Amino acid sequence: MDKVKSGIKTTEFALTLLAAILGCVIAAGVVSPDGAGHWDKVVGALVALVSSLGYTIGRSKVKAAAADKK
DSSP states (O other), rough: SOOOGGGGGGGHHHHHHHHHHHHHHHTTTTTTTTTTTTTTHHHHHHHHHHHHHHHHHHHHHHHHHHHHOO
């Protein structure tokens, strides 16, 4: 791995963005799964939060590994 790709050009970014948008849409109440009650908003917010944090941690590890190779 010679060069680290820009974060926005990675598959992980696209999947994280999709999960975060879906989580925000559910948390906002735009889409409501049947029979979920009020828990759908909590789960939607958690999905958005966890996906964003997971991406941030993953990119940090990739950049740290690339910096160690220099």
